[in-house]
Amino acid sequence: MFRYFETLPLPELTTRHQPPGDGLTGLPVIFYTDSLTTQTFTVDIRGFQVVIQATAEQFTWHTGDPTGQITTTDPGRPYPDQTIEHDYRTGTYTASLTVTWSATFTVNGSTPADVPGTTTTDGPPVTFDVRQARIVLTNPYD
Incomplete structure (x- = not known):
């Protein structure tokens, strides 16, 4: 059964990040x-x-920096309920997501059974810049 499972067209899950565009x-x-x-x-x-x-049972977030990766069983959530976060230094980074899939199967409506083993898919990478904000003092009376 595993041979059939690993040849299925499993989706490549898309990495989303916030803030959109550049980070700080x-x-x-x-x-x-x-x-x-x-x-x-x-x-x-x-x-x-x-x-x-x-x-999808495991999510490996490749951060694109020397710290490597974050592995979770959580697909994450956007702000304000975020669950996956990572701090960066100034630079350009390419992040991506590898998903580990498991499966069950039924034959002609039988009781579900586990497919032995897992398989993975790699989602498309996303590249973003992390910039440092600069403080600019202004005269509020101008």
């Missing part, structure tokens, strides 16, 4: 994905209808 030093970048984390596939295997239910 001192403010963490928020990561999340709003892509579907479950997929159902129906395949015919030697005349049997097999339904495979794939579920």
